[in-house]
Amino acid sequence: MTLSIFSAVLAGASVASAAYTLDGITHYPPVNNSFNSIDAVFAASSGTNGGYYNLSTVADIDYGAYNYCNMPHVRAREYEVPTGYSLQYLEIIHRHHKRTPYASNLFPYEDIPLYCDDTKMYFYAATKNGVDTSAIWWKDYMDADNPMMFVKNGFNSTCQFPQISFAGLEDSSQHGRDLWSVYGDKIHYLPKEFDPATMIVRVTNNQITSQVAGALIKGLYPDANDFTVYQQVASQDSLEPGYTCGPADDLRSAYEDTDAWFKHLNMSQDLFTALDTISGVDPTDSGWHSWFDHYFDNLSSRTCHQLPLPCNVTNATDCITQEQAEQVFRLGDYEYNYIFRQAQNATLYSATHYGAFLSELIAHLKGKISGTISTVYRHNIAHDGSIAPLLGALQIDYLRWPGMGSEVVFELWRKNNSHAYAVRVLYSGKPLSTQTPLGVLDMVDADEFIAYLEGLVGVDGSKVREFCTQ
Numbered sequence: 001m002t003l004s005i006f007s008a009v010l011a012g013a014s015v016a017s018a019a020y021t022l023d024g025i026t027h028y029p030p031v032n033n034s035f036n037s038i039d040a041v042f043a044a045s046s047g048t049n050g051g052y053y054n055l056s057t058v059a060d061i062d063y064g065a066y067n068y069c070n071m072p073h074v075r076a077r078e079y080e081v082p083t084g085y086s087l088q089y090l091e092i093i094h095r096h097h098k099r100t101p102y103a104s105n106l107f108p109y110e111d112i113p114l115y116c117d118d119t120k121m122y123f124y125a126a127t128k129n130g131v132d133t134s135a136i137w138w139k140d141y142m143d144a145d146n147p148m149m150f151v152k153n154g155f156n157s158t159c160q161f162p163q164i165s166f167a168g169l170e171d172s173s174q175h176g177r178d179l180w181s182v183y184g185d186k187i188h189y190l191p192k193e194f195d196p197a198t199m200i201v202r203v204t205n206n207q208i209t210s211q212v213a214g215a216l217i218k219g220l221y222p223d224a225n226d227f228t229v230y231q232q233v234a235s236q237d238s239l240e241p242g243y244t245c246g247p248a249d250d251l252r253s254a255y256e257d258t259d260a261w262f263k264h265l266n267m268s269q270d271l272f273t274a275l276d277t278i279s280g281v282d283p284t285d286s287g288w289h290s291w292f293d294h295y296f297d298n299l300s301s302r303t304c305h306q307l308p309l310p311c312n313v314t315n316a317t318d319c320i321t322q323e324q325a326e327q328v329f330r331l332g333d334y335e336y337n338y339i340f341r342q343a344q345n346a347t348l349y350s351a352t353h354y355g356a357f358l359s360e361l362i363a364h365l366k367g368k369i370s371g372t373i374s375t376v377y378r379h380n381i382a383h384d385g386s387i388a389p390l391l392g393a394l395q396i397d398y399l400r401w402p403g404m405g406s407e408v409v410f411e412l413w414r415k416n417n418s419h420a421y422a423v424r425v426l427y428s429g430k431p432l433s434t435q436t437p438l439g440v441l442d443m444v445d446a447d448e449f450i451a452y453l454e455g456l457v458g459v460d461g462s463k464v465r466e467f468c469t470q
Ligand SMILES: *[C@@H]1O[C@H](CO)[C@@H](O)[C@H](O)[C@H]1NC(C)=O
Pocket: 016, 017, 031, 032
């Protein structure tokens, strides 16, 4: 990486939360709270900071609370319509819904079988004008006659790792119905029939985003069938993101090679030892011990599907406790906030690692304002690894791990009888509160919002391209 383009300037040194400018991008630190204070994370013996990790549906009165299993999103009951404006463009990005864990997050031995016989996963190719082909779905199974069955993640399962679960498909469908309750029934923005000329649904190359799309689209448009979703070439995909940005990776590696990061891992040694003993995970496996990602995914997949916490396969009374699981969940929030918000270079990292998507968003907003594009709706189905840097670049007040179904909505409104445009950004169904000078992104002047994004990625994304290819 060429360092000459950097000019590190410390600003506002007299205030506790000093802004920090690097490569022309100003980082505003997140607010302090119990999620991002490592001492608070360890001071608590239990608790989830008001978050839910074991159900999809919370009572209306608590809707909006953090729910890792099914994050709150826009729906009619809570949605507020700005007065004196009409909606011009709607772009949504959301994390897929709940699923089985990734194969890399499976323990070496599973103490319970995981069945997915209640869903069918389709994979097939049809020609446009050639031979007829049949729809094909995969029945996954493990065979006890296969001598290798218990060598690697061998346990009785009919799931793929990952796949969207039956309950995750129900959540996806409800998500589609909730979007219709607002943008269809409430404000009559979306057309009655899906219009492929002006509406785009986009997925990543990971099949779970297509699984969500199928259920979400049916929730939104029950008559939709044989549906086209868009997918960029994986190696340059801006949504996942799949493009390479080595200098961004270098920044992140550097701030994960600091005392600030090691301190929380050191404090976690007893917890790691207890978890390893029960799971059989190799204590020297760095994938499991350089952060809490794997244990978090394994445990939350269980609790979100009301499965018991794992027990030692040779000693069924030695099980991971609710308190240990909650400690893992608090540490997961701590790590996400650190990586995407708290580290001094987190904003530059987020803005470059996710800059290609931001550049596309700028183009969509500008194109609508200048009247050069006709798209009215764009829906992107993505990952926690997409939502986190997006919120990092927008400098959310503080970041908890973006849970299943986390949704960020970009609304472009035009003031009635005027050419003035405003942007509202909703996260978890509410205007997004940031630490930037834009503050709460609630009907912010569109030019100011675009200027903020261009400050991150340059006009036409030139800055992110130069940064990533230096
Ligand atoms: C947040 O906590 C850090 C570390 O304790 C401290 O340096 C910083 O001043 C605090 N920021 C605010 C805004 O209180």
